[in-house]
Amino acid sequence: MSWQVHLPALVVSVPLLGAFISIAMVKPRLRNLWFATILVATTILAFLMWRYVAINGTLVYVMGGERWNLTLPSGMTLPIRIIMEVDAFGAFMALAGSIATLASGLFSVRFLDRVNDGNKFVALFFLLFAGMLGLEVTGDFFNFFVFLEIASVASFGLIAFWRDRPEAIEASFKYAVLSTFVALIFLIGVGILYGVYGTLNMAAIAKNMQVGFLEKLALVLFIVSLAMKSGAVPLHMWEPDAYGQAPAGVSCFLVVVGQASLYGMFRIAFSVYGQAFEGNVLAWVIIVLGLLSMFIGVIMAVIQKEAKRLMAYHCISQTGYMLMGIGLGLLALSSSQAMSEYGFTAMKGGIFHIINNAMYKGLLFLTAGSLFYATGTTNLNKLGGLARKMPYTTFMFAVAAAAIAGLPPFNGFVSKLLIYESSFVVHPFLAVVAMVTSILTLASFVKVFQSGFLGPSRDDLNNVREVPLSMVVGMMVLCVMIISLSMMPNWVLANLIEPAARDLVNQASYIQAVMGSGL
Amino acid sequence: MMDIAHIAILLMIVISAFFAIWFDNLLNAVISLCVMSLLISLEFYILQAPDVAIAEAGIGAGLTTAIYIMALKACRSSRWPGKGNDKNERS
């Protein structure tokens, strides 16, 4: 048995270790070193986990034991232990999430010099990292709830990190109340499933799933709570507040944390319920949530004046693409013909969009952060003519904006193309909404580019200069990722996206990996 | 007999929760919440969960109430200087 089977536990425990030790770090330089080391180490672990899963198939890890179940003398087996289950989709999410986190962490290193309690920032950051990765590797409902709460509590702290700004506190408070309520709803759903099946193991529940009234009720609670956590319209109201007020590095990070909730939603919809849930209602609910998120998110973004708030609204609309893409896959789940006709393409688009969004949305938040670092404001009315003073930032912004708007050579275009063409088969209206959203996205980023970077230089911004090197490196990580995703769409689709989509669709293999042929 | 006590406790839980929301005086509301937590821990004991009952009595009734009261005190006295410290200023 190679050490690599312990990877699911390691990716969660290394950031947790980082969190608890970073509180004790006295010297800022040492702390920064520790911060970067743990970030890089976790990213490498996530990469190794992805590679292991790609080679050896679904990885099941049992906490504190060899086997996940207990056989009683009477011959009955009970699933009792805490398990972690990583299939290609989970590993893919963890990889995408940790790359974006690495970039936002590197970006935040210099930001830490400006604050007094940087240790707390680092600790919360790692706690959020551990929570996010935990969501993506766990195979157990209650653990999912615990990691959801770890991530929530850490993100309340990070959003309110500038605690002398009233708006930051306000945003954090609103998010805290909504998120606590939603987590309790999720817990009630877990309780209902436990009451019916007597187990918390996702695969064991999926194996015995008979969809009745109680299971549907639990499903509603799961869908609503995770849709709220990922910021789908009409539950998105906290998101522009929170993303707009958090420190820029954290906003970039919160994007991937939101996607982890999205991961949970798809995991529950596909792997736990799957084909046991008859009818298309669930798929259409997810698709309509996606449509609403896309359109309302972008239409609100056009009129924003604050750069980060505008980007936060875009985050909502990009979430809509993922919901729609994977919702279309869910729609096609019950018939293999529809799956090969449009479902699988739509899912590839949706999953590709997840990694694309993590990269370019993260990069956009980081450029907004460097605007804030350099000028002290992100209000677009007060900016202008920065292209000559901040050439690197301008270049990164242009790349990210072109990618998010889906301009051809960039990666955003590929995933959007896959979604357009497959949604057109289902109903042309879906494709039209997706395209209009894309156009409005371009329009609003042209606005940011025009008023932030172009135009004559202003007197009050005369002594602005380019941000420090570590911030540029943080942005560069994401920029290189965007360009390589754009230049190698084949490789990415074949090696990253397709295994993930296949594992998500294939409910039987998810159950098989844990349960074997037993029970 | 046991059943009647059980039902009485459940009823009192609901009533104290109602009062926790209904009281306008925040201190009374917090004390009502504390009573509710204590009764819930008693209910946990009746439902054969003594360890959870201890945790609920200690954390739910004790610590949480303490935090609430600290928050109430802080909200009465801490304001930015210059804005006045009178608690009757707001309602």
Place this chain on the structure above:
Amino acid sequence: MINNIPMLTVGALFVIGLYGVLFKRNIIKIAIAVSIIESSTNLFLIVLGYRTGGSIPVYTLAGEFKKMVLPTPQALTLTAIVIGLATTALLLTLIMLLYKHYGTLDVHEIRRLRG
């Protein structure tokens, strides 16, 4: 019949808490309402694991009883109580900071972020 009364209590607590979150204007009251919903969830989990006539799920204490209540929901509830304490403490910290900045506890006046 008697077994359903705890469930009804759970429902009543949830509704009371929901009413508080939706219609109370004081943010400390909203925090109290969230706490009530939390308690209702904890009670729900414990009631879920209860079996009529069951005994404490500790082997040495069970005595000659044949039936035990389910131990897993109790473990879950312990975790949930601790998580609840953490979120309540954070909520109250945020409320204190909000009061410091805004000088009010009225949720209708804490709305600088909109649109």
Place this chain on the structure above:
Amino acid sequence: MVLGTVYTGFGFWNVYAWVMFFALGALIVLFLRSTGRGDYEKGTYQDEVFYGGNPVPQDGEDLAVPASSSYWGFTKALSRFYDVLVSMHTGILSDYMGILVVTVAVISILILL
């Protein structure tokens, strides 16, 4: 040219064709630029901004179009729609909770029935 080609099941798309297209465009731009006038000199009257014959403001702030003015016509035309949307985002926590509860109700009606 299989490399970089994405088949969507309905058509295909090639990234390198586009990159070459852009490179070609860039070459044409460079060519056009090279045919420009050679007698341009920095620091002379040729550098001056033409501002409709008016005196040019010193600070760029007076020249720039503020972000809140961009897409003015678009927002004006859709102002009724925008009024509804903006008034949805009240900033009041209770309203957000209300929307959450209503969403739970709507989705449970859809899924349970």
